[in-house]
Amino acid sequence: MKIKFTKMHGAGNDFVVLDAINQAIFLRPDQWKLIADRRFGVGADQMLVVEKAHGDGVDFRYRIYNADGGEVEQCGNGARAFVKFVTDKGLTDKRAIRVETMSGIIEPRLEEDGRITVDMGAPILTPAEVPFDSASLESRTEGQDTLWPLDVADKTNWISVVSMGNPHAVQVVTDTEAAPVLQDGPLIEHHPRFPRRVNAGFMQIVDRHHVNLRVYERGAGETLACGTGACAAVVAGIRRGLLDSPVAVQTHGGVLSIAWQGAGQPVMMTGPAVSVFEGEIDLPD
Ligand SMILES: N[C@H](CCC[C@H](N)C(=O)O)C(=O)O
Numbered sequence: 001m002k003i004k005f006t007k008m009h010g011a012g013n014d015f016v017v018l019d020a021i022n023q024a025i026f027l028r029p030d031q032w033k034l035i036a037d038r039r040f041g042v043g044a045d046q047m048l049v050v051e052k053a054h055g056d057g058v059d060f061r062y063r064i065y066n067a068d069g070g071e072v073e074q075c076g077n078g079a080r081a082f083v084k085f086v087t088d089k090g091l092t093d094k095r096a097i098r099v100e101t102m103s104g105i106i107e108p109r110l111e112e113d114g115r116i117t118v119d120m121g122a123p124i125l126t127p128a129e130v131p132f133d134s135a136s137l138e139s140r141t142e143g144q145d146t147l148w149p150l151d152v153a154d155k156t157n158w159i160s161v162v163s164m165g166n167p168h169a170v171q172v173v174t175d176t177e178a179a180p181v182l183q184d185g186p187l188i189e190h191h192p193r194f195p196r197r198v199n200a201g202f203m204q205i206v207d208r209h210h211v212n213l214r215v216y217e218r219g220a221g222e223t224l225a226c227g228t229g230a231c232a233a234v235v236a237g238i239r240r241g242l243l244d245s246p247v248a249v250q251t252h253g254g255v256l257s258i259a260w261q262g263a264g265q266p267v268m269m270t271g272p273a274v275s276v277f278e279g280e281i282d283l284p285d
Contacts, residue, residue, distance in 0.1 A: 001283050002280050002282050003015060003023065003025065003277070003281050003283055003284075004019065004279065004280050005278070005281060006089075006276040006277075006278050006279075007044070007275075007276045008084070008275050008276060009206070009253070009273075009276065009277075010077030010080045010081050010272060010273045011077060011079075011224065011227075011228065011251055011253040011254035011255070012182060012223070012224030012225050012251070012252065013046075013077040013223045013224055013227070014044050014045050014276075015044050015048050015081050016035055016043075016046075016047045017046065017047075017049075017081060017082070018047065018049050018050065019050050019089065020049045020089065020100050021051065021052055022269065025156070027283070029065075029069030030036050030069060031069075031107060031283055031284075032047055032069040032150065032277075033067065033282070034284075035047055036066075036068075036069070036285065037067075037274070041280065044077055044221045045066075045067055045217065045223045046064055046065060046078055046256050047064070047065040047080060048063070048066065048075065048078045049062070050082065050086060050091070051063065054100060055100055057098065058098045058099065058105060059088060059097040059178070060082070060100070061099070061100045061253045062078070062082050062099045062106075063101075063102070064078055064101070064102075064181060065090050065223020066217070066218065068219040069219075070219050071167070072166055072218070073102040073103035074102070075166075076118065076120055076164035076228040076231060076256075077225055077226065078122070078232065079099065079106050079108045079116075079269075079271040080271055080272070081178075082099060082108060083099075083108035083110055084116065084274075085108070085120075085272070085275070087110055087150065094112060097109075101165065103164075103197060105164025106118055106119060107119040107231065115271060115272055116270070116271065116272075116273050117268055118192060118217075118227075118229070118268070119266045120266060120267045120269055121165065121266055121267070122265060122266055122267070123162050123231070123232065123235045123267060123282065124164075125161075125162060125163075125235075125263070126235050127146075128168045128181060129188065130168075130198075131136055131195050131196060132148070132169075132193055132194060132198075133194075134197065135191075137149060138244060140158070142240045143158050143240045143241030143242075144242065144263075145192050145236060145241075148160075148161060150186055150188065150193065153184065153187055156173055157171050159171050159186070160200075160234050160240070162231075162238070163232075164228040164231045164238055164267065165228070166199065166218070166228055167218070168199045168228065168229055168232035169188055169198045169200065170201040170232055170233045170237075171191065171200075171202060171203070172204070172234040172237070172240075173202050174204065175206055176202055176212040177212075179202040179204075179214065181200075181202050182222060184216075185222060186216065188200035188220075190220050192255075199215055199216070199217050199218045199228070199229055199232075200212060201226070201229045201232060201233045201236075203233040203236070204217075205242050205243070208243055208244045209246065209247055210247065210248045211237060211247060211248075211249055211250065212249075212251075213216060213226075213229065213249050214251070214252065215234050215251075219246060223253075224251060224252045224254075225252065225253040225256065225271075226251070228247040228270065230251070231267040233249065234258040235248045235260055235267060238260055238262070242267070245258075246261050254272060255271070256270070256271040257269070258270075259268075
């Protein structure tokens, strides 16, 4: 079957975006995985699907599939690409839209300077809701944050657990470039204490308004940027008393600006979204 797509990225986190309003999109996990394959397919960290909204007061529905073919709850960089896509395609004339996702409603807004700001909703901080199995672990408190000891290979990593609709394990490291992201990332992603796996964030504190961040993403491996990962990292850093809002998050793919006013408040993420090319893939049935 032939499927039209737009290749996009948000700070180097790259996407294949599909319009499921004007074409029928019902694919199996193996087909999603093939689209994401960087040699046998188009290549992407995630696939984003634009659908008609189901609920009232919502403009669109947004579904997200990781490169491993699994559907997931949220994608921050993807939300920025989403609003650029529906605007460029004339699917809306609004600059601020309400988008229904598997984990709730987010509100991306196209700014005058072309960047996009997204209300990502409030973080979820209860371990069981991340979900994270903290049974029999001795946590420690830092500021308002709870840190958990996670055995990874031959060491213990002290992590914050935060959900932005999708699960994140955030640790502070002294130097992101020296951090064992590719070695520890998959071990954290598949750690048995994360029943739905997890995105593993490695954050270096530069100063109270600047961090470096690398994320080994669930279902995609290390990406050049992770929007929800940047949100989760800043929430953890503010709760630990290490950061003050807003925070510039330097990733390998670019800078994301994250603002958060504290528990129960939404995390606001601002960053770029770029359309790279249009294409059509001939997908085997
Ligand atoms: N790998 C993530 C989904 C994509 C998130 C990321 N690309 C972002 O920008 O938030 C997960 O499995 O939860």
